[in-house]
Structures are given as C-alpha cells and as structure tokens.
Amino acid sequence: MRAEAQILKGHLDTLLLATLADGPRHGYAVKEALREAGGARFDLPTGTIYPALRRLESAGLLEGTWSVVGGRRRRTYALTAAGRRRLSSDRASWQDFASAVTAILESAPCPAT
Amino acid sequence: MSGDLTSTYLIDLSRRLPAGIIEEIADGLAQACEDHLARGLSERDAAAAAIAEFGDASQLAAEFTRHSPGRRTARIMLGSGPVLGACWGAALIATRAWLWPVPVAARLAYGSALLLVIAALASAAASRHSYRLTRLAAAGGIGLGVLDLTMIAVVLLAAPLVTWLLAIAITASLTRTGLAARLVPRVLAR
Numbered sequence: 001m002r003a004e005a006q007i008l009k010g011h012l013d014t015l016l017l018a019t020l021a022d023g024p025r026h027g028y029a030v031k032e033a034l035r036e037a038g039g040a041r042f043d044l045p046t047g048t049i050y051p052a053l054r055r056l057e058s059a060g061l062l063e064g065t066w067s068v069v070g071g072r073r074r075r076t077y078a079l080t081a082a083g084r085r086r087l088s089s090d091r092a093s094w095q096d097f098a099s100a101v102t103a104i105l106e107s108a109p110c111p112a113t
Numbered sequence: 114m115s116g117d118l119t120s121t122y123l124i125d126l127s128r129r130l131p132a133g134i135i136e137e138i139a140d141g142l143a144q145a146c147e148d149h150l151a152r153g154l155s156e157r158d159a160a161a162a163a164i165a166e167f168g169d170a171s172q173l174a175a176e177f178t179r180h181s182p183g184r185r186t187a188r189i190m191l192g193s194g195p196v197l198g199a200c201w202g203a204a205l206i207a208t209r210a211w212l213w214p215v216p217v218a219a220r221l222a223y224g225s226a227l228l229l230v231i232a233a234l235a236s237a238a239a240s241r242h243s244y245r246l247t248r249l250a251a252a253g254g255i256g257l258g259v260l261d262l263t264m265i266a267v268v269l270l271a272a273p274l275v276t277w278l279l280a281i282a283i284t285a286s287l288t289r290t291g292l293a294a295r296l297v298p299r300v301l302a303r
Contacts, residue, residue: 028141032148046145047168047176050138055180058299075137 008044012052014090015042017061017083024065024078027053053077061086118160119146122170129174130244133302142167175242183247186296187237190254193289194231200285201264204278213271223263230256251300254293261286 008015019025019033027050035043056062061083064075079087119142127135142163149159167173178184234253240246265283272279 026140027137028144045168046141046166047173050141051176051180054177058182058185072140072143073136074140
C-alpha cells in the first residue's frame with residue numbers, strides 16, 4: 001500500500017491535470033473527482049492537493065481565478081495551453097510505459113510455488 | 114461548535130500562510146463539512162473530519178511553503194548566479210575593469226549589496242516551514258535586477274569600449290532581469 005502511495009505521488013501532477021481536462025474545478029472538487037474516478041486508493045490527502053495545484057499554477061500549467069459562490073470566495077483552476085500540452089504528453093508517455101510493462105508481465109512465466 | 118473547530122484551525126493557519134491561501138482553504142473546509150453533514154455526521158464530527166482531511170496546520174503550511182512560487186523563484190535566481198558570475202568575471206578581467214574610473218566605495222557598496230541579495234535569495238530558497246520567508250525572493254529578484262542594470266550602466270559609462278565578452282554578459286543580465294520581472298509578481302500575488 002505504501003509503494004502504491006509513492007507511485008501515486010510520482011504521478012500526482014498528471015492526475016491533477018487530468019481531473020481538469022473536462023473543465024475548471026476548485027481544489028476540493030479536484031480531490032473528489034480523483035476519489036470518484038479511482039476509488040479509495042486515489043483518496044489523496046487534501047493537504048497534498050491544494051499546494052500542488054498552486055505549484056502547477058506557478059509553473060504556468062494551470063490558471064486560478066476567484067469567484068464568489070454561496071457567499072464564499074472560491075478559487076477555481078483551469079488548464080492553460082501549456083497545461084493541456086503537458087497532459088497530452090504525459091498521457092502518451094504513460095500509455096507507452098503501461099503497455100510495455102503489461103507486455104513483459106503477460107509474457108513472463110508464473111513463478112513456481 | 115463546528116464553527117469553533119474550523120475557526121481555530123483557520124486562525125492557526127493564518128499565522129503561517131497568506132490571506133489568499135487561507136480563503137481557498139476556508140472554502141475547501143466548508144465544502145468538506147457540507148459533504149460530511151450530507152453523509153449524516155453531526156456538525157462537530159463533520160468539522161473534525163474535514164480538518165483531518167486537510168491535516169495538521171503546521172504540515173499543511175510546510176507543504177505550501179515547499180511548493181511556494183517564492184522558493185521556486187529564489188532557486189532559479191540563485192541557479193543563474195554561477196553562469197552570470199562566469200560571464201561577468203571573464204568580461205571584467207578581459208577588459209581590465211579595475212582600471213575603470215569607479216570609486217572604491219562604489220565597488221564595495223556594489224559587492225555588499227550583491228551579498229545581501231544572495232543572502233535573501235538563499236533564505237527564501239532554503240525555507241521549509243516559513244511561507245513568509247519565501248517572499249524574500251521578491252526582494253532578492255528586484256535587488257538582482259537593480260544590480261544587473263547598475264552593472265550595465267557602469268559598463269556603458271566607464272568601459273573604454275564594449276567588447277564581445279561584455280556584450281554577452283550584458284545580454285545575460287538583461288535576460289535575467291526579464292525573467293525576474295516575470296517571476297517576482299507571482300511571488301507577491303498571493
């Protein structure tokens with residue numbers, strides 16, 4: 001489980017960008033979208049997601065805007081053009097990597113027990 | 114009761130993080146509370162569960178500090194140091210800059226200012242828990258820009274001729290000043 005959390009953390013940026021592919025969301029909605037799409041194993045700590053969104057914004061991959069919803073100020077994030085490009089290249093790399101790993105695992109003989 | 118819990122948490126955070134981030138967290142926290150209430154939790158339990166999701170205030174502040182634009186800016190500016198230093202070093206030695214009519218006091222003042230700027234940037238880059246300290250990167254970036262432009266002005270006024278080595282150093286300094294002008298507003302923005 002710990003190894004899985006590490007792998008997830010390594011792909012956090014791509015996952016966050018992917019949750020915004022269909023349109024802008026605020027921080028908590030990003031967290032909920034990840035949990036809904038990936039189940040309990042994608043239930044990342046909220047305290048990890050908000051700072052990462054800010055980092056992606058300062059790297060120019062996201063754009064944050066303020067609005068007022070239900071009397072509360074809300075910050076919503078949207079992909080920038082650079083963010084879309086990054087997501088698309090990350091997606092392609094992941095698909096290549098995943099197919100290579102699957103090919104190796106499926107061709108390897110099962111270990112004797 | 115639930116309001117007390119979240120208010121205490123937000124007050125604790127507001128001592129460590131800028132207002133914009135606190136507003137964003139307050140909205141997320143309120144959203145989390147509403148979700149937990151909708152799942153049937155009591156107000157107090159909903160608030161406690163929401164706070165647990167966001168985690169310990171000091172850890173959350175440290176995470177924001179680690180990802181802050183100030184820390185990133187300071188690292189970029191410091192990273193440019195050796196390259197710019199090498200460019201200017203080579204150009205000034207090649208043109209025998211010690212013979213230029215620049216008073217010793219001005220040379221010492223420039224050196225001291227450069228050391229101060231480096232110290233400010235190093236503090237911002239190394240900050241792990243204080244978000245406030247990462248904002249020193251703005252002062253460092255502005256300071257570096259002023260020092261770069263001062264050096265260019267001195268060269269144009271005092272150098273007998275602008276060699277190609279000086280031209281490279283001037284271009285490098287102008288590039289860094291442009292980069293600082295782009296990054297500093299991001300450090301101050303939140």
